[in-house]
Amino acid sequence: xxxxxxxxxxxxxxxxxxxxxxxxxxxxxxxxxxxxxxxxxxxxxxxxxxxxxxxxxxxxxxxxxxxxxxxxxxxxxxxxxxxxxxxxxxxxxxxxxxxxxxxxxxxxxxxxxxxxxxxxxxxxxxxxxxxxxxxxxxxxxxxxxxxxxxxxxxxxxxxxxxxxxxxxxxxxxxxxxxxxxxxxxxxxxxxxxxxxxxxxxxxxxxxxxxxxxxxxxxxxxxxxxxxxxxxxxxxxxxxxxxxxxxxxxxxxxxxxxxxxxxxxxxxxxxxxxxxxxxxxxxxxxxxxxxxxxxxxxxxxxxxxxxxxxxxxxxxxxxxxxxxxxxxxxxxxxxxxxxxxxxxxxxxxxxxxxxxxxxxxxxxxxxxxxxxxxxxxxxxxxxxxxxxxxxxxxxxxxxxxxxxxxxxxxxxxxxxxxxxxxxxxxxxxxxxxxxxxxxxxxxxxxxxxxxxxxxxxxxxxxxxxxxxxxxxxxxxxxxxxxxxxxxxxxxxxxxxxxxxxxxxxxxxxxxxxxxxxxxxxxxxxxxxxxxxxxxxxxxxxxxxxxxxxxxxxxxxxxxxxxxxxxxxxxxxxxxxxxxxxxxxxxxxxxxxxxxxxxxxxxxxxxxxxxxxxxxxxxxxxxxxxxxxxxxxxxxxxxxxxxxxxxxxxxxxxxxxxxxxxxxxxxxxxxxxxxxx
Numbered sequence: 001x002x003x004x005x006x007x008x009x010x011x012x013x014x015x016x017x018x019x020x021x022x023x024x025x026x027x028x029x030x031x032x033x034x035x036x037x038x039x040x041x042x043x044x045x046x047x048x049x050x051x052x053x054x055x056x057x058x059x060x061x062x063x064x065x066x067x068x069x070x071x072x073x074x075x076x077x078x079x080x081x082x083x084x085x086x087x088x089x090x091x092x093x094x095x096x097x098x099x100x101x102x103x104x105x106x107x108x109x110x111x112x113x114x115x116x117x118x119x120x121x122x123x124x125x126x127x128x129x130x131x132x133x134x135x136x137x138x139x140x141x142x143x144x145x146x147x148x149x150x151x152x153x154x155x156x157x158x159x160x161x162x163x164x165x166x167x168x169x170x171x172x173x174x175x176x177x178x179x180x181x182x183x184x185x186x187x188x189x190x191x192x193x194x195x196x197x198x199x200x201x202x203x204x205x206x207x208x209x210x211x212x213x214x215x216x217x218x219x220x221x222x223x224x225x226x227x228x229x230x231x232x233x234x235x236x237x238x239x240x241x242x243x244x245x246x247x248x249x250x251x252x253x254x255x256x257x258x259x260x261x262x263x264x265x266x267x268x269x270x271x272x273x274x275x276x277x278x279x280x281x282x283x284x285x286x287x288x289x290x291x292x293x294x295x296x297x298x299x300x301x302x303x304x305x306x307x308x309x310x311x312x313x314x315x316x317x318x319x320x321x322x323x324x325x326x327x328x329x330x331x332x333x334x335x336x337x338x339x340x341x342x343x344x345x346x347x348x349x350x351x352x353x354x355x356x357x358x359x360x361x362x363x364x365x366x367x368x369x370x371x372x373x374x375x376x377x378x379x380x381x382x383x384x385x386x387x388x389x390x391x392x393x394x395x396x397x398x399x400x401x402x403x404x405x406x407x408x409x410x411x412x413x414x415x416x417x418x419x420x421x422x423x424x425x426x427x428x429x430x431x432x433x434x435x436x437x438x439x440x441x442x443x444x445x446x447x448x449x450x451x452x453x454x455x456x457x458x459x460x461x462x463x464x465x466x467x468x469x470x471x472x473x474x475x476x477x478x479x480x481x482x483x484x485x486x487x488x489x490x491x492x493x494x495x496x497x498x499x500x501x502x503x504x505x506x507x508x509x510x511x512x513x514x515x516x517x518x519x520x521x522x523x524x525x526x527x528x529x530x531x532x533x534x535x536x537x538x539x540x541x542x543x544x545x546x547x548x549x550x551x552x553x554x555x556x557x558x559x560x561x562x563x564x565x566x567x568x569x570x571x572x573x574x575x576x577x578x579x580x581x582x583x584x585x586x587x588x589x590x591x592x593x594x595x596x597x598x599x600x601x602x603x604x605x606x607x608x609x610x611x612x613x614x615x616x617x618x619x620x621x622x623x624x625x626x627x628x629x630x631x632x633x634x635x636x637x638x639x640x641x642x643x644x645x646x647x648x649x650x651x652x653x654x655x656x657x658x659x660x661x662x663x664x665x666x667x668x669x670x671x672x673x674x675x
Contacts, residue, residue, distance in 0.1 A: 033146055038129055039153050041162050043068070045283030046178070049267055051260075051292040052362070052517065058258040060268070062280040065255045069177035071161040075189055075196070078176065079160060082200040084228045087121040091156055095122045095147035122147040124203070125163045169199060170206035170213075172255045183211060183250050193239065194246040197222035197229075211250040219247065260295050262368040262378055263288060266515060274527060276519075284526070287517040289362035297624035298353045298365035302594070305617025306351055306370045309596065309608065313346050316605045344605055348598035352379035353617065354494045355592040358502055360531065361511035364590065365621075366495070375599075384491040385597060389450045389557075390573025390582040390610065391488030393504060393545060396447050398470040399458060400541050405658035406444035406548055407647060410461075412454040413437050417483060430456055430487070444548050444652070448556035450572065456486040473536045474500055474510065488573060497584050498593040504545050504569070505586035507639065508537035539639040540655035546636055547653050549585065558583060560615030563622040566634045570618065572610030577603040583614035587622060588633040594618045 045068045046061040059065060083090045089097055097120050119127065126146040150159065169179035179199050180188050186195070201221040202209050211218040223244055230240040258264055267286055271279040355365040368378030377383075399408075414437060417428040432452050438445075446454035459467055464483065471479060478490045492500075495513060503510040512532035519527035537545075549569035552558045557572040561583055570585020579601060584593045594614040598604055604613070625632060643654040654660045 033142075033149050035130070035146060035150050035153060038125065038150060038162055041165075043165060043174075044281040047279055047282060047284040047286065049264060049286045049288060051288055051290045051295075052364075053291070054287070055292050056257060057260050057288065057290065057292065058264045059256050060264060060280055061255075064174045065172050065178055065182075066165065066174040067177040067181060068165055068175065068283055069161075069188060071157045073177070073188055074161070074164060075191070077193060078164070078188065078191075078196050078200065080234050081193075081196050081225050081229060082121070082160075082164070084232055084234060085200060085225045086124070086203075088232070090121050093120060095149075095151035096120060096144045119143070120147060121163055122150055122159055125159060125166060126150060128166055128168075129162075167203045168206050169202045170210035171252075176200075182253060182255075184248060185251055192246060192248065193226065193235070193243045194222055195248050197225035197243065198248070201225045211248075212252040215250065259292060260290065261372045261376065262366055262380070263290050263295065263515075265368075265376065265378060266366060266381060270516060274519075276526070282521060285520045287520075289357070289360075289364065289514050289517055289529075290366070291364045293628050294355060294365040294625065295367070297628060298355055298367045298621055301617045301621035301624060302351050302353045302367050302370055304620045305594065305596065305614060306349070308616045309349060309613050310346070312608070312612070313344070313349075313605055316607060345598065345600065345602065348600045348602065349596065349604065350375060350379060350599050351594065351596040351614075351617065352383060352494045353592065353594050353621065354380045354498050355590055355621070356498050356502065356511075356513055358505040358586055358589055358591045359511070361499070361502065361513045361533075362517075363495075363513050363515045366515070379595065380494045383493055383595070385493075385580045385595065386491055386575045387488040387497055387582055387584070388573035388575040388580060388610070389452075389488060390497065390571050390584045391490070392447060392450065392455055392486075393549060393571050394471060394474055394476065394500065395455060395459060395462075395467065395486065396443065396548070397504070397537060397541070397545050398467055399443065399462060400544050400658055401470070401537050402462065403657055403659070404443055405652065405654055405660070406442060406544060407652045407654075407661050408443045409440045410443055410446050410451075410454040411457045412439060412441045412446065412451050413457070414453060415456075428483075444551065447548050447571070448551050450557050452487060456483055459483060459486045473534075474503060475534075476500060488575070494593045494595045497582070498591050501584050501586060501591050501593065503536040504542055504549065505591045506533075506542075507539040507637075508535055508542035509533050510536050538655075538657070540641045541657060543636070543639050543642055544653050544655065544658055547651075550636070553585065557609070557611045558585065558615055558618075560611050561585065561618040561622075563619050563626065566622060566626060566632070567636055568622060569636070572615070574609040574611075578606055578608050579603050581608055581610040581613035583610050583618045585618065587625070588636050590622075590625065590632075592618060592621060594621070 043066060044062055044064055046059050046065050048059055049057040051057055087097070123143050126143050130146055131143055165175040165177070168174055169176065171182060173179040173182045176199055177188055179202065180186050180191055180195070183198070184191065184195050198211055198218055201218070201224070204221070208214060209218045209221045226235070226240060226243045229235045235243070267288065268279060276282070276284070350369050352369065353365065353367040354363065356363055366380050368380045369375040412432070414429065414431070430452050437453065438451065441451060441454050443458070446458070467485070468479060468481065476490070477492070479485060480489055499513050500510065510533060514529045514531070516527065517529055518525055546569045549571055550567060552572070553561055553568045553570050558570040561568060561570055566587055568585055568587055570583055573580065573582030573584065579597060581596045581604065582593070586592065594617045596613040641655050643660070645652050645654060645660055
């Protein structure tokens with residue numbers, strides 16, 4: 001009997017010893033332990049957008065906000081702090097720590113519940129990537145097996161690299177590089193020991209230890225990390241004492257940190273055009289041409305112009321109400337006394353601003369609406385509207401290139417044009433905005449005051465077919481094949497108009513706008529901008545146009561755009577029934593277009609013109625430019641070959657192509673020599 005009991009006892013004892021191994025053996029052979037997800041580790045990585053000076057505009061990501069840091073980027077102190085608090089024997093064990101497992105098991109038996117973990121850094125990585133968080137014995141066994149397999153497949157450095165990039169650090173930050181940037185606005189190599197300790201202490205309980213939520217609790221956890229490093233002898237007394245006392249500044253930012261949403265949206269659109277589909281997950285670094293300071297200046301200027309328009313609209317409404325009250329008191333009113341309130345939906349008013357470097361085409365500012373939160377539709381790039389009189393300079397430039405000058409006289413008289421449309425005879429009687437006629441007017445004065453009739457007669461003088469042929473050099477799309485071209489009836493976006501205006505601002509050399517300077521992914525450059533330009537006019541002829549557009553600002557329809565201390569050249573544009581209000585122009589280095597109008601394409605108040613609505617925003621923008629960059633170039637260069645002549649007390653400019661008219665004017669001796 002004793003022998004039987006002894007055998008049974010021995011059998012049970014042996015089975016007890018063997019059962020854990022049998023259980024492990026069962027899980028080892030019963031499941032396919034695929035570790036390829038960690039071996040071929042390719043996590044989703046946030047892309048970043050920067051301005052031209054390297055200032056971050058925004059983070060763009062899909063679900064997880066993560067910057068990736070290679071092992072070489074990670075300071076040794078971070079590794080020491082992590083190993084000290086999480087897994088002191090990390091560099092010795094094979095993926096699991098047998099001693100820690102037995103210690104935890106004994107404490108479980110004594111307490112009757114789990115009181116201490118035994119997971120190594122490798123096991124924690126496995127748990128986060130390959131397993132669920134269920135608290136079962138089977139999961140712990142799988143975790144251990146995965147960890148052992150992973151240690152055979154990867155080096156310790158590779159495991160640490162994956163761990164530090166994968167683990168969640170609270171506040172929506174995945175990976176230690178992300179957390180360093182988010183919490184401290186620092187690169188990993190710039191972190192203090194205390195900041196490193198805060199970060200490596202976070203994964204244990206990210207929500208509890210997040211410094212943005214529980215600063216003091218987070219500092220306490222960091223101090224435990226520092227004490228552990230001191231106990232292990234990895235930092236000296238002085239470093240220990242200094243780190244304990246430090247209380248780092250912590251930032252509580254949004255994850256996207258989006259400082260220019262219109263730019264971000266436009267970059268995403270352009271990525272699709274380039275053919276890159278993984279922008280939100282591919283870890284791209286996008287360096288744009290945007291100047292964040294000018295972007296904000298443009299936003300403020302557009303908002304200012306909008307506010308001024310709202311004030312005027314309130315005055316218009318008040319005046320109209322008074323007129324309506326007077327009209328209602330009149331019995332049997334005559335036709336001249338008739339009055340009808342204009343029905344305008346002022347909630348539809350919006351605007352856009354785009355600004356380019358005239359020489360390179362680099363987009364410096366791009367504002368698609370008055371308020372992105374209310375409307376994210378980008379009117380600067382997607383809105384197609386008629387430019388109206390803002391198109392006239394292209395017609396006048398053709399004339400100047402053909403030998404006309406600012407002193408050439410044009411006919412400013414009314415004429416009726418008959419034409420056929422859909423089999424029906426129609427008549428077109430264009431008028432000047434002022435509803436008067438000058439008879440004869442110089443080309444300069446005609447453009448300064450935006451005379452429609454003089455422009456139409458100029459088109460007739462050049463010849464419509466000849467004009468269309470000459471306009472091809474500007475690469476303007478969808479030009480109408482009739483006299484309505486005189487009034488700018490084609491459609492284009494503010495960005496397109498700004499591109500065309502570089503023909504004037506860049507001394508007759510039109511440049512293609514650029515938004516993206518280059519795109520990098522890791523150590524590779526996957527895209528670099530290409531500069532495209534083509535000549536539209538000679539520098540002398542372009543300068544003659546600049547002098548006229550400069551006068552438009554000084555004493556013409558763009559007077560509200562004047563800015564003290566800098567020369568500006570511009571043209572206003574107001575389309576039929578006051579639907580669109582433009583101001584397109586430039587300083588010696590920057591080209592800018594402002595547009596205002598109602599989103600539903602209905603008329604604005606009848607007094608709202610390009611000069612009145614867009615002029616204040618244009619001027620406000622350039623005042624901001626001067627404040628931000630007081631050293632900016634302020635006067636236009638005069639190219640070689642320009643002849644300056646005083647005619648009847650006024651300056652006029654000529655060249656070998658645009659020669660002075662042979663008339664008897666009072667000239668001084670110097671002018672005669674120039675002729």
